[in-house]
Amino acid sequence: MKRYETLAADIGKAIEDGTLQPGDRLPSVRCTSDTRGLSTATVFHAYYLLEARGLIKARDRSGYYVCTGAPQLSRAPLLARAISNDQVLQDAFERTVEVVARTDEGHMVPFGSPCPSPALYPLARLAQSIWTTRQDLDPRRIVEVLPPGHNELRRQIALRYQSSGVSVGMDEIVITNGATEALNLCLAAATSPGDAVVVESPTFYGALQALERRGLRAIEIRRHASEGVVLQDLSEALVRHRPTACWLTTSFQNPTGGLMPESKKKAVVDLLSRFDVPLIEDDVYAELHFADRRPLPAKAFDTRGLVMHCSSFSKCLAPGYRMGWAAPGRYIKDVTRGKSVTSGGAPAILQIAIADYLKQGGYDRHLRKLRRTLAIQQEKLLGAVASHFPSGTRATRAAGGYFAWLELPAGADAMKIHAESLTMGISIAPGPIFSASREFRNCLRLNYGHPWDARAEQAIALLGTIAAGRIRTMHSDIVGLAKGEMHNAAAVSLPPAARAAVPCEPRG
Template sequence: MQASSSAADGHLYEQVMAEMAALIEAGTLRQGDRLPSVRRLSRQRGVSVATVVQAYLGLEDRGLVEARPQSGHYVRARRAPLPPEPRLPRPTTTACKVSVRSVAARVYSASRDPSIVPFGAASPSPELLPTDKLNRILAAIARSAGGAGVAYDPPPGLPALRRQIARRSVDWGCALGPDDIVTTIGAMEALHLCLKAVARRGDTIAIESPTYFGLLQLIESLGIRAVEIPSHPRAGMDLDVLEEALGRHAIKAVLAVPNFSNPLGALMPDEAKERLVAMLARREIPLIEDDIHGDLHFGDVRPRVAKSFDRHGLVMLCSSFSKTLAPGYRVGWVAPGRFRDTVEQLKFAQTVASPTLTQMAVAELLDEGGYDHHLRALRRRLAAQVARVSEAVAEHFPAGTRVARPSGGFVLWVEMPTGVSALDLHDRALDRGISVAPGPLFSAKHRFLHCVRLNCGFPWSDLLDHGVRTLGRLAGEMVGS
């Protein structure tokens, strides 16, 4: 008898997927073997056709099988082993001004062109997001909200949204209340407000290296100096080097991404997060924590935030729904700890209020449930896409290439041989309709000359395959020149 309920199907597809994956891993099903048809496996397992379809999609996402039009599903060929991981950057603890504006503008410009292969800007594909559902919710709210939908929503922001965020904080190891949270126009405004609350023009802060170039642009716009702290590809910021830097410089704040940093995808262990928070607390130095990728973990458990170890209100936790729900809705938030009043005042002075309707739509979606189910599917797809791009880089890039092993998020850091200039590769690739983010963008000192970051937020396709092949060929030509 077939299972009929959607809830049952939701559990059964994972069982079917695990069974088929085990057959592939054991060699029972080998490269090129055809899997049973959807209807046949449905009859054999006593499950619905929809369950088998979902299981086969999951196997595709994991790179174990491939669908051939008008033919069925087949076991994929095994790819070559991944190259070594990128090397840890050498420490450089002198403070410097930041300037990455010009190259960053070119990366952003390319992201607006739909004909460009989108490896540059880090954004998820709209087809992975609950776009239709969110738009239906937004339309319904716009019809029924009346004046509330067009009225200002001054700080701290929409109570319904702050309640939903506070409820979710338990999963991060925190116990935030709605009054601990201020809503913002995306995570970037949250980070901007935090920096303005604790640092002034000419001050020095510590940042990860490499770090997201959007953060560097923000620091540059505020006239703040940066000390780069090397980050390990797996474990994140080197806390021994940070401790040394704290003794040498008058550091006003530390800006870090402990959970799935951009561009490395590194995950700082919990004991290191606790050490980081305690190290800064002893010196009364704020930690600005960017957790925008925290919900996009590839493992079974959502990692804790550094904020969960905060006992003194010095950790300012920032995030948004831009990477998981709707980048264009610009719904972000911050839990600024002891700096809450200052952040609220700065928020009002800077933008008065956040857009009301999009906050209402996100709050409604969180309240009605389904967000966690969406996250499970999204994480599975993103993990598979990162793995697929990693495999393609291993296959097509020149010998000597190194590839990070992100454990969450959807970006991939690639270190190429010394003969390859990332900036030259960016220019040559753009001439061929391919955008990448060159490594010097991710450093205040324009380091990482031979590295690029690749966006893995789009489902694998012939276009992306062609893009990686072309990048590998161009890099190879530079090595040989």
């Protein structure tokens, strides 16, 4: 982020967590300039940004003050509730497709979309690379892009590993049709049908679909929304269930947006290494960090070739191109063979075009602009959620990526909110699709990777109204049953959590 954005983010966080209260006066521009070592122009720019977000307000000849009623979200940490459950997955694919099928329809406000807006990417520049490649491509060179993939593209990817402090050579990289194929190839290389695989809870629904397809059992372990898996749960799962693989998203996880600290990444790698269990690391969001440097992946701490690192250009450069890769360590031969027999090489023209784009430079400049945009849009979304959602709503503030994970007050039903919001032209991603055991009924994921405008603001306001309405309805139903006001309880349709909360009379 630029200096003014960093200052604005720091002040915004202080307002959010209650350090700065409504009505408090901010330090003067001159004072902030002196204490932070910034120019007065930079401080003014930060204050203007905070004012535009409705967090502070200027008073004539008096300075800047925190707005009365400035939006605040609870900052209590979120913790997953599932604990080491051994799940035989059923209907994970069908129920997820049914929920997400309409998230990207053109008329929808796409808070439920798994992808950011195509408008954020240099598609015109990539098209130029494709055109140049198309003119120069000799059909006889097609053998150059068969697995493990185009040499120059693999070299460019290896250079990015090296620049971030990770030792991965080009010969250790396999080009795939997106990260999804990379992850599935790694899963196939490390497991056999019937095996157990550790997944975090909540987790990316694509992981659950992949496990179901291969006839694998999901071992759910708790995940702290901002810091990753609970190590004690992972240790117990390794002893109790003897899994053959572990699948984790370590940076800006989908759906929570959480960033696992590098110390914990190392601890996870060390723990898995003691049990000789490979880690399938889904790392597609790492380039979307808001801090000064890219977070190290777990792969950086791997000394035995047990971390199978997977990523792609789909989230950071070229959505829709389906260009990904795996650095699968000791499983390189199995993954290369799997790629050869399942889909052959990734499209030649796209491999060469992306390699050309990376060689020409400009990728890091694009990433800096993309990160700034996502950070600003995150602020706007969370501010709108704080203003419009029911009191007690908790939300993650990710340090990168484009997802916010919301936990609504007890009684909210995300599946019903999802169904109702669709009728209003708004999509969301409800919590249960991110759990093998269908937990998180009062949680939902929102995408802030699309341009923020008046329509988006209105959609958040409407979602808040829907959420509040559902909570009130459920509370009324429970109170009514407790008072005996509903004589035909069998006709009342309540969510499972509500039914569990209603005391039952003993039979006989």
